[in-house]
Amino acid sequence: MTKIAFVREKEIPPSAPPITEVGIIGWLSQNLFSSWLNSILTVLSVYFIVIMLWDFIPWAYGGHWNTKSLRECLDLDPDVACFSVLAARWKQLLFGLYPSEEYWRPTLTFIFLLLAAVPILFPKFFRFFWFSIIYPGLAVWLLWGGSFWSISIVYIGLTVGTLLFLSLIRRYLKNYIIAAILAFFFTAVFFLFIYNPLVVLLNGILPISLPFVESLKMGGFTLSLIVGVTGIVASFPIGILLALGRQSNLPVIKMICVGFIEFIRGVPLITLLFVASVLLNYFLPPGTNFDIVLRVVIMVTLFSAAYMAEVIRGGLAGLPLGQHEASASLGLTYWQSQRLIIMPQALKISIPGIVNTFIGLFKDTTLVSIISLRDPVGLASTIRADQKWNGIYWELYVAIGLMFFIFCWGMSQYSQYLERKLKTDK
Amino acid sequence: MSSPSPPPSESFKFSMLLSDTRYRGMSLQVITFIIFMAVFFWLVDNTIKNLALLDKDVSFNFLWLRAGYDINQRLIPYSSDSTHGMAALVGILNTLLVAFVGCIIATVLGLFVGILRLSKNWIVAKLMSAYIEGFRNVPVLLWIVMVFALLTEFTSAPRAFKGAEPEATMVFFESVAITNRGTYLPAPVLEEGAYWLLLCFGLSIVAGIYFLRYANKKKKDTGKSLPTFWISAAVIVLPTFILFFAMGQPVSLEYPYLKGFNFKDGIHLRNSFLALTLALAFYTSAFIAEIVRAGIMAVSKGQSEAAASLGLRPNKIMRLIILPQALRIIVPPLISNYLNLTKNSSLAIAVGYMDVRGTLGGITLNQTGRELESMLLLMGFYLAVSLLISSFINYFNRSFQIVVR
Numbered sequence: 001m002t003k004i005a006f007v008r009e010k011e012i013p014p015s016a017p018p019i020t021e022v023g024i025i026g027w028l029s030q031n032l033f034s035s036w037l038n039s040i041l042t043v044l045s046v047y048f049i050v051i052m053l054w055d056f057i058p059w060a061y062g063g064h065w066n067t068k069s070l071r072e073c074l075d076l077d078p079d080v081a082c083f084s085v086l087a088a089r090w091k092q093l094l095f096g097l098y099p100s101e102e103y104w105r106p107t108l109t110f111i112f113l114l115l116a117a118v119p120i121l122f123p124k125f126f127r128f129f130w131f132s133i134i135y136p137g138l139a140v141w142l143l144w145g146g147s148f149w150s151i152s153i154v155y156i157g158l159t160v161g162t163l164l165f166l167s168l169i170r171r172y173l174k175n176y177i178i179a180a181i182l183a184f185f186f187t188a189v190f191f192l193f194i195y196n197p198l199v200v201l202l203n204g205i206l207p208i209s210l211p212f213v214e215s216l217k218m219g220g221f222t223l224s225l226i227v228g229v230t231g232i233v234a235s236f237p238i239g240i241l242l243a244l245g246r247q248s249n250l251p252v253i254k255m256i257c258v259g260f261i262e263f264i265r266g267v268p269l270i271t272l273l274f275v276a277s278v279l280l281n282y283f284l285p286p287g288t289n290f291d292i293v294l295r296v297v298i299m300v301t302l303f304s305a306a307y308m309a310e311v312i313r314g315g316l317a318g319l320p321l322g323q324h325e326a327s328a329s330l331g332l333t334y335w336q337s338q339r340l341i342i343m344p345q346a347l348k349i350s351i352p353g354i355v356n357t358f359i360g361l362f363k364d365t366t367l368v369s370i371i372s373l374r375d376p377v378g379l380a381s382t383i384r385a386d387q388k389w390n391g392i393y394w395e396l397y398v399a400i401g402l403m404f405f406i407f408c409w410g411m412s413q414y415s416q417y418l419e420r421k422l423k424t425d426k
Numbered sequence: 427m428s429s430p431s432p433p434p435s436e437s438f439k440f441s442m443l444l445s446d447t448r449y450r451g452m453s454l455q456v457i458t459f460i461i462f463m464a465v466f467f468w469l470v471d472n473t474i475k476n477l478a479l480l481d482k483d484v485s486f487n488f489l490w491l492r493a494g495y496d497i498n499q500r501l502i503p504y505s506s507d508s509t510h511g512m513a514a515l516v517g518i519l520n521t522l523l524v525a526f527v528g529c530i531i532a533t534v535l536g537l538f539v540g541i542l543r544l545s546k547n548w549i550v551a552k553l554m555s556a557y558i559e560g561f562r563n564v565p566v567l568l569w570i571v572m573v574f575a576l577l578t579e580f581t582s583a584p585r586a587f588k589g590a591e592p593e594a595t596m597v598f599f600e601s602v603a604i605t606n607r608g609t610y611l612p613a614p615v616l617e618e619g620a621y622w623l624l625l626c627f628g629l630s631i632v633a634g635i636y637f638l639r640y641a642n643k644k645k646k647d648t649g650k651s652l653p654t655f656w657i658s659a660a661v662i663v664l665p666t667f668i669l670f671f672a673m674g675q676p677v678s679l680e681y682p683y684l685k686g687f688n689f690k691d692g693i694h695l696r697n698s699f700l701a702l703t704l705a706l707a708f709y710t711s712a713f714i715a716e717i718v719r720a721g722i723m724a725v726s727k728g729q730s731e732a733a734a735s736l737g738l739r740p741n742k743i744m745r746l747i748i749l750p751q752a753l754r755i756i757v758p759p760l761i762s763n764y765l766n767l768t769k770n771s772s773l774a775i776a777v778g779y780m781d782v783r784g785t786l787g788g789i790t791l792n793q794t795g796r797e798l799e800s801m802l803l804l805m806g807f808y809l810a811v812s813l814l815i816s817s818f819i820n821y822f823n824r825s826f827q828i829v830v831r
Binding site: 030031032034038041042045046048049177249250251252253256262263265266267268269270271274275278279281282283284285286359363364365366367369370377380393394397400401404405408409412 | 545550566568571801805
């Protein structure tokens with residue numbers, strides 16, 4: 001019998017991982033210095049960051065805020081930022097030429113915008129959706145002013161028209177087309193014959209109105225937001241309709257949609273804006289001259305609707321054919337299956353693209369400066385043309401860029417949140 | 427057993443046009459068509475009336491009239507005595523120039539940034555996402571004016587290069603001068619015999635392609651692979667290189683030099699051109715980087731694992747398995763980004779670069795007062811470019827997309 005010299009009776013406790021694999025050192029060696037190439041890249045990046053911050057931090061931190069002109073800044077210390085231009089002109093950058101005693105109106109509109117966005121963005125608050133519905137009218141009234149009734153009666157007319165449409169479908173007709181035609185006819189009659197007398201009457205009884213502010217006074221971020229938000233809200237439904245039209249098997253509708261989408265996507269937005277500012281008067285009855293901001297909003301909306309249509313078409317194409325077939329075999333009508341089966345899935349797939357289109361639209365609002373509207377970029381050149389601030393660049397551009405960055409980056413973060421939330425697989 | 431009752435005989439009722447699915451589509455289309463045509467004729471009618479009121483007609487004769495304005499950036503001979511049509515052509519070429527150069531820079535940068543963003547190196551990945559987010563979330567117009575300000579404000583005037591101890595010096599071995607009037611590069615000068623060199627280079631490329639085909643065929647037939655990269659590189663470069671010295675260096679560089687208060691000779695890249703091209707390229711490269719990243723990430727990990735289990739080496743996995751699948755995803759949005767860059771080049775007006783919108787849609791339009799015609803031509807040009815590109819995308823999709831059902 002062999003004698004067993006040694007048997008370990010206790011398990012050895014696991015030894016701690018080597019110091020190069022855990023903690024800060026481990027993280028560094030795995031993430032930053034895992035290979036020669038990686039080490040070189042790390043050193044280069046750190047060098048780059050240090051160089052950038054080395055110049056930027058003293059420049060921004062020591063910046064002057066209280067001087068009267070760029071000359072004064074340069075006399076004090078030419079190597080730091082001259083943020084005084086922002087201190088002196090921030091009102092203009094935010095509100096354009098809006099009358100200063102009325103600044104509360106765009107401010108209130110902006111606060112309401114955030115409130116109106118909440119029910120749409122976060123379904124938890126969907127019970128406040130009524131506020132999002134009345135917001136557009138409220139915003140128009142606050143920004144442009146004029147009689148309160150002229151806008152609220154529009155709402156009443158549209159509400160009655162919609163209710164009529166819905167009740168016609170539910171109770172009597174079961175036919176979308178006839179119901180739509182009847183409801184449209186009623187609404188047209190309302191606006192042609194009843195609208196004006198009613199507004200005059202109500203104004204006589206209870207005059208509520210704000211001083212009127214003309215469109216050319218709008219500017220700065222107020223203008224960017226007006227154009228951007230209206231474009232975003234309006235282009236979404238139009239984009240869906242265009243995408244459906246392009247997928248439709250009715251050749252005439254398909255052709256019109258394809259032609260529209262390809263035309264709009266084929267030309268730069270600038271040319272469309274030029275059409276809006278120069279050519280539109282040719283296409284309308286002689287003597288018509290309607291609001292330049294409205295024209296721009298329409299063009300921007302049409303422009304991004306075409307892009308939206310393509311994004312949504314991508315989502316529709318990404319759906320398996322079985323979904324269409326299954327919904328058809330359940331006996332759903334075209335609109336029912338679109339509403340209940342197809343669109344929810346297609347829109348979910350296309351969220352990133354949709355939000356990218358929104359971001360693109362919001363950035364494109366800067367192009368209105370080229371047809372000499374006063375958006376922030378246009379105002380920057382106006383401010384630089386002022387004798388006091390002639391020669392200033394970075395302070396203005398950094399501030400404007402930062403504002404756009406915050407909005408656009410916020411939108412893209414929201415889209416990522418939405419994607420995570422709606423993810424149903426895995 | 428009861429015989430099946432005959433289908434109820436239907437008489438056509440007018441309401442069936444709207445309620446019966448057999449006719450509804452047709453009547454809907456007829457209604458749409460009528461509305462569409464009505465709107466169209468209304469617009470045309472308005473235009474005719476408006477033109478009559480303004481005492482104008484529609485004619486493109488202005489294209490053959492003397493333009494009378496100068497364009498400092500041009501690729502073809504042009505003077506103020508040339509016609510408006512010529513000015514438009516100069517503008518078109520300028521647009522295409524910006525688009526071409528911009529697309530190349532954007533692609534290179536975008537590939538670089540997109541791949542680095544996938545790097546395991548934390549700091550590099552973060553830096554690259556900062557680059558992408560920074561450029562994507564700020565309007566391109568702002569980038570254009572910022573790059574222009576950078577180029578004009580932070581560079582020295584040509585006279586700073588003067589004197590024994592100048593304030594500014596030329597970079598890259600005294601060959602490139604970056605001034606606030608633009609950047610001056612050395613220009614290649616083709617002397618006698620240079621065309622033979624070009625011909626030789628062209629032939630070597632053809633030879634290189636044939637060699638690669640041969641090597642491929644040989645590998646398929648015998649299973650042996652040649653060191654294709656080195657041989658093809660030698661086939662392409664060596665003959666031209668030898669010929670260059672054998673013919674006594676027929677291509678030389680002409681360096682820019684300071685004369686008076688400005689630089690002479692060399693290639694003069696104006697700041698307007700540089701600012702526009704660089705800003706568009708940076709901006710677009712951020713989008714391209716995201717496309718590249720998405721394309722690479724979309725190829726599932728199983729693909730590379732399967733390839734590895736077949737015994738393929740990493741570079742072959744990349745070349746034969748990952749890239750072909752990633753490219754299928756990358757190429758269509760890549761091309762549509764090229765198209766976006768081309769369309770965004772119409773922002774040239776912000777820095778005073780004379781592209782087609784600046785000549786045909788700018789000065790020509792203002793001088794002749796032919797808004798309708800100029801805008802039609804301008805839109806026609808952009809439409810033609812974009813239809814050309816989108817038909818290419820469609821062709822690509824048709825020939826490379828995986829076929830399902």
